[in-house]
Amino acid sequence: xARKVIGEAVCIKTGGAVCLTIGKTxxxxxxxxxxxxxxxxxxxxxxxxxxxxxxxxxFRLKNPNVSEKE
Numbered sequence: 001x002a003r004k005v006i007g008e009a010v011c012i013k014t015g016g017a018v019c020l021t022i023g024k025t026x027x028x029x030x031x032x033x034x035x036x037x038x039x040x041x042x043x044x045x046x047x048x049x050x051x052x053x054x055x056x057x058x059f060r061l062k063n064p065n066v067s068e069k070e
Contacts, residue, residue: 003029007061009042015056019044
């Protein structure tokens with residue numbers, strides 16, 4: 001199932017994960033269950049969508065009231 005893009009996540013900590021880069025902006029995907037455990041789903045450097053601790057990122061969420069064409 002394809003997940004909806006809900007914004008961007010800028011990595012501020014890797015915790016030793018080799019597929020994240022500090023300062024890099026990643027695509028943030030919708031995942032309600034991940035949020036319940038203080039994690040987020042991003043597309044990482046290996047082009048996989050994976051769960052990481054939310055504390056490792058600063059978030060820029062998309063405004064749902066603005067269309068992609070604007």
